[in-house]
Every structure is written in structure tokens, then in C-alpha cells.
Amino acid sequence: MKKYFKIIIFLTILLPGIATAQNTVMNVRSRQTVAAGQSFQITFEVNARPDNFNLPTVKNLTIVGGPSQGYSSYEQNINGRRSVSENYTFTILVRADKEGTANVGSASCTVDGKTVSSKPFTIKVDKADPNSNRQQQGGWGWGQQSRPRQQQQQRQQQQAPQQTTTIDKNTLFARASINKNNLYQGEEAIIVYKIYTQVPLAQFMIDKLPRNKGFWSEDLSENMTQVKQYSETYNGRQYQVAEIRRGALYPQESGTLNIAPLKTDVVAIIQTRMQQQSTGTILDFFINDPFFAPTRQQAVEHSLTSNSINVNVKPLPEAPEGFAGGVGHFDVKAKSDLTDLHANDAFTYSVTVSGRGNLSLLEPPVIDFPKGMDVYEPRVIDNINKGDNGLSGSRTFEWIVTPQVQGEYDMPDFDYIYFDPATGQYVTKKCNKIHIKVGKPLHSAASKSDVKMLNSDIHHIRKTTRLHNIDNKTPLMFWILLALPIVASAVVIAIARRRQDIASDEASMRLQRATKLARKRLRNAERYLDDGNDEKFYEEIYKALWGGIADKFNIQQSLLSADTIRQHLADKQVDEALQQQILSTLSDVDFARFAPGDSSAKKQNIYNEAMNTITRIAAIKIKVKR
Helix, strand or coil: CHHHHHHHHHHHHHHHHHHCCCCCCEEEECCCEEECCCEEEEEEEECCCCEEEECCCEECEEEEEEEEEEEEEEEEEECCEEEEEEEEEEEEEEEECCCEEEEECCCEEEECCEEEECCCEEEEEECCCCCCCCCCCCCCCCCCCCHHHHHHHHHHHHHCCEEECCCCCCCEEEEEEECCCEEECCCCEEEEEEEEECCCEEEEEEEECCCCCCEEEEECCCCCCCCEEEEEEECCEEEEEEEEEEEEEEECCCEEEEECCCEEEEEEEEEEEECCCCCCCCCHHHHCCHHHCCEEEEEEEEEEECCCEEEEEECCCCCCCCEEEEEEEEEEEEEECCCEEECCCCEEEEEEEEEEECHHHCCCCCCCCCCCEEECCCEEEEEEEEECCEEEEEEEEEEEEEECCCEEEEECCEEEEEEECCCCEEEEEEECCEEEEEECCHHHCCCHHHHHHHHHHCCCCCCCCCCCCCCCCCCHHHHHHHHHHHHHHHHHHHHHHHHHHHHHCHHHHHHHHHHHHHHHHHHHHHHHHHHCCHHHHHHHHHHHHHHHHHHHCCCCHHHCCHHHHHHHHHHCCCCHHHHHHHHHHHHHHHHHHCCCCCCHHHHHHHHHHHHHHHHHHHCCCCCCCC
8 A cells, every 4th residue: 555655756856747748758867067077968859759869069178088878768558548758768878077067059950850959058076076975866856954953964974885786797788799719711700799778878988909820800890980889689588789890700610619719898887876864854755666766877897708619610612623722602703804915915914803802812814825925914803892791892803914025925725713611512613715916016117317327237249259279177166166056956955955944844933933022012111010001911912921931832722721731741841840940930910900909019010031941942842843
């Protein structure tokens, strides 16, 4: 009976508010007086579902966190009529800058296409007092107490305990999830890190990204302008979810690989229930009822660690000849910007691979260019989009080709081979040949001076001649001139055979290109180091090391791993100290790629270490079987 009597009195007090609850309004909860340097919360409440919340302008305040979102609902049934009231909150964490007056402008949002705004207000900022212990005053507003009574109550409140809403592992936690636990080597997997909370959050900060050894990773949330938030039911409980990081992972070795947990720090806003003493008014009737106990908000720092994940990585089937490391689903197209040109003029031959998958790891296809053409190293052009579902777009390889001799040439057709993890099979795409017509060089036409030289250089044949007796002794120069063509022919034949052997042996060609390509990538890395582009710097260092080792020891890029490199170094009887340096450098670069924020000195050391290692790799003597 007593319980029902309390509810009747409480509803009577709130009756005017219930009558007007249908109007959409935005109210503000904030302290009216704070100390300089003090942090506190400002909460904006909307009684309907809002869109496009806009923060207010502030003066003499600094916004240090938020906005965090909250939601609550209240259901009532009066005379058989059921109604539900909703309440949406946006809480920001602010800090008072200096003594004086702080101004808070209007916040706004959109409800059913109409703009709803809060009223601007001011906050008094007192002088900072390190010994003061200010507490938020109750806002019931039922009469004033005498000064002795207020002083007595303040002393009792300071001694009275506070009941705090604690945060446990089921109220606030971080969780990592991945869309694939079983995948092929090089196959794309999407990992998402989320914060699940049942209390408002003011801010979060990722202190350090996890080091996922054995994976190539791409950050899919680097262009995210705001945190994605939504509601989700997990283990039977409703949570507000904030997606704080999303990435694409590409395993570079097979076996069971571990994805390390992510650590983040958050600021949570919790409700602190305050025990009150008797006031001598009608409020004494409600004081001991927890439903009516006054509360205040408190910012609490909390550290979260997500779960780790194990994935099973299957090795790729034995790769056919021509496999360029692509894992996904791709199309390929070849083209030339010119098909009719003159000798000694250059044209651009390009191959574009487009689709979804490990686009950043694709290597250029092997093109057998026609003889009589000078070909430069290919330039790589990326047009890659990073979306929620991974990488898509294209990677283009461009060769600058200069034909030296007049004639007609066919840029050869070739097979581009990639692995499709959806079917578990290799797929071959055919690129058609392109016909190139090369005319005479423009600068080779005969001039008038050439004709005059021709007339003076060629004479008529003499019809009569006279013979003279010479000494029987044959001069030494005669024998030298006689033997010179024979020796020269032997040298030319030996050189031609040597070049033919090297040209027919792909492994030898790769050995010659290894150091040149690795040093070119190091030059690119040095440029990115000067520009401060850490992501491109580490990518070029990574490719220089792994690509140089793959070319040096004739290992397919898709089969590269620390174990395979260690095995090849041992098979080639490489010095153990050098083996340790190579593996240590690979480990250091791998760690640095996934631990951003290194100093310039640390990145310079990484560069120097990679340069020294590549130089020593180039000096390794490899016997090539012919």
C-alpha cells in the first residue's frame, strides 16, 4: 500500500510534464558553477529519435571527449492507453579553461526533417582551488534550508558513503571478430575491432596497434571520419557498439597463425548514487527509496583488451608456371598507347589487373618482348579502393618500349594465372597479342652531303694494272692482320654463346636483376622517408627485402616465409652470421610495419640495416645449373 501511495504522489508531481511530453524538445544538463581546469559533462537530451547531431560552439571551454550517445525508454499505461516515451542523450566531456564566464551555444539535431535546438547558456568558472571538493547540488527546488542546516548537511554528505555503479566485464568490453577462420595463403580476411558498452563513453584511444606476424595488413579505417555506432545483441544482452578499427589481413605463410589482441583506453560516464540525510520536508518520504535517490555523473578511465584469434591457413596447391601471386578474383587487360610508330620512338605497353583480392601484393607478369626492342623496368600504378569488405580496384604495370629496327612486331599473347579461393583452383586469363608497326627512323634519311660523300668514296674499276716484285720476307704485321679476324671471330662466337645461355636460363636473368630491383626499391623508400610517408616507406623496404631474396634464390613470391628462407640459406651454405642478420632484419621490418609512430632515427636505422643486408645478399655466390 505504501509503495502505491509513493507512485501516486510521484505521478502527480510529473503530471504537467506528461501532458506536454509530445512536443519535441532538446534539454541540457550541466553544472552551473565549476572551477578553472575542472572537467565535467554536458548532456543534451532529445525526446524523439534524432539525426545529424551538431555540437554547440563553446567559449572558455575545451571539448576533450565525445559526443557519446545514450538511449532510454519509459512505458506507461493510463486508463487502458499505452504510451512509450523515448529519451536520446548526447554527452560531451569539457574542461574549463580559465576563471570567468564560459558560454555554451546552441546544439541542434534533425527530427522528422525539422531542426530542434537547445538554448544557449553560461557557466560561472571560479578560481581553481586544489583543496576544494565540489559536489553537484541537488535540483529538487522544494524550499530553502537554513544556513546552519546546510552546513550540517554538507558535513554529513562528505562523511556519507556513495553507491557507485561499477563496470564489469559484461558491461563494457572490447571484442575482435574475423569473417574467416579457415583460409588459403594470400587470401583476404576482414578483421573488426569493436567496443561493446552499456554505459555512455566520452572517448577512446588506441595506444598501440597489434603486431600480426605472418600477415600483410591493410588499414580499412584510415579514412574514417567518425566512429560507426549501432546496437547489437551479444550473449542475450543489448549493447551499444562502436566499431573502432577495421582491417584486411593476408596470411603470408601456412599453418595456425595468431592475431594479437588490440588494447584501447576509454573514458566511461557512470552514475554515482548519493545517500542523502533527512531534509525535514516532504522529500523525506522518498529519500530511502532507491528509485528516487539523486545521482551524479562521473568520468572513469578504463583499459580494454580484445580477444586474440587463431586462424588456420592452408597452403596453396602446387603453382603452375606463370603464377604471379594473385589470390582473389581478377580480370586482366593489355594495351599499347601506340600501334604505328617510327624506329627509335617509344611507346607504352601496359597490363592492368583489376578485381578483388591481394592487389597490393601482385607482381608484374613475365612478358617475352620481341627482339630488337629496348624495355625498361615496369612502373606500378595503383588505383585501389579500401572499403568495408576489403580491397578492390586495379594495379597497372607500364613498360616503356623502344623499337630499334624497322619492321612489324607482335606483342605476345600470354596467360595471367591467379588462384581463386572460392573454388580452390587456379584460373587462367588470356591476354591477346597486339600488332605493332614500326617504320623507318625519322633521322636516318640521306642528306645531300651523304650523296656527295658517296660519289667521292666509290671509284671505277681499273682495267689495267702493273705488278712489282717485293722482298720474299713476310712482315710481322701481315701475320697479325691475318690472325686478327680469326681471333675476333672466336671471341664473338664465345660471347654470343654466353649470352644465349644466359638468355635461355631464367634463373640467371633473375640473379642479374635482383640487386638492381632491390636498390631501386630502396631509393623509393628513401624518398618516402624524406616525405614522412611511413606506410609507403615500410612497404618499399618490405618488398625490397622479400623481393630481393625471392629473385636471388629463385623462390616464388607466394611461397615466401621465414621457414622457406631459412631452408634456402642453409641449402646454399650461407654463413650462419649472415643467415641470422637476414632473418633479424626481416623480423625488425615486419615488426616496424605494424608498430607505427617510430622516430626518424629509428626509421633511418631500419633503412641502413635493410641496405646493408641487401648488399650482403647480393654478394652471395649462387651456382646456376645450365
